[in-house]
Amino acid sequence: MSPIPNPISRTPNPVPTGYSLLEVLVATAILAIGLLAIFGLTQSARQRSLDASDLAAVELVAETTLNELLAKQTLIEPVPPCPIDGARYWKLEVKLYPSTRGDLVTVFLNAQKFSPQDNLPTGISFQLLRWVPKHRVNSGSGVRDSGFGIGGTESEGREGIPEFDDPYL
Numbered sequence: 750m751s752p753i754p755n756p757i758s759r760t761p762n763p764v765p766t767g768y769s770l771l772e773v774l775v776a777t778a779i780l781a782i783g784l785l786a787i788f789g790l791t792q793s794a795r796q797r798s799l800d801a802s803d804l805a806a807v808e809l810v811a812e813t814t815l816n817e818l819l820a821k822q823t824l825i826e827p828v829p830p831c832p833i834d835g836a837r838y839w840k841l842e843v844k845l846y847p848s849t850r851g852d853l854v855t856v857f858l859n860a861q862k863f864s865p866q867d868n869l870p871t872g873i874s875f876q877l878l879r880w881v882p883k884h885r886v887n888s889g890s891g892v893r894d895s896g897f898g899i900g901g902t903e904s905e906g907r908e909g910i911p912e913f914d915d916p917y918l
Contacts, residue, residue, distance in 0.1 A: 799837075806835040807860045807875050814841065815858050815877050824887040825856060838863045838871075845886055853880045 768776075810833050818825050828843040839862050846855040855878055862873040 803836040803839060803862075804875065807833055807839050807841070810834070810836070811841060811858050811860050811875060811877050814843070815856070815879060818843070818856065819879065819881065825854075825881065825885055826887045830861070833860065836860075838865050848880055850880075852883050854883050854886045855879075856881055856886075 825843075825845065827845050828841075830840040830842040833839045833841050839860055841858065841860045844857045844859065846857055848855050858877040860875045862871045863869060864871050
């Protein structure tokens with residue numbers, strides 16, 4: 750059987766030689782959506798990588814600071830929150846708390862991440878603590894027998910003092 754000739758065309762059965770505009774637009778849209786998804790994933794991965802790098806720097810600085818405090822022959826004192834070099838938006842502070850055992854003091858290092866917009870804590874933190882003999886702590890450093898605080902008083906009690914598991918009990 751022979752094909753039916755097309756009255757409009759000069760050739761009996763024309764062969765398509767390209768893509769229609771609709772096919773090109775659909776292919777371009779699919780490609781654009783794929784590229785946007787990949788770009789979003791790379792940005793997310795980059796941010797996670799920076800956060801991990803900052804946390805590693807914070808851990809190293811906190812451990813180094815604690816080791817320096819313990820190795821020095823001077824008395825240990827609290828340190829107010831201060832920025833950490835090499836870690837964006839992080840601050841490190843050293844606090845001293847009384848221990849449940851009277852001859853020990855808890856040295857508590859707290860590194861917190863702060864929001865760059867409003868400088869408020871984000872809830873991400875890293876803590877280290879050690880117990881040291883009371884004679885290693887400056888007596889005027891804010892540790893009280895019944896409470897703690899820079900500018901705190903003995904009448905404040907134990908409110909606001911975190912409970913730590915004492916290894917010596």
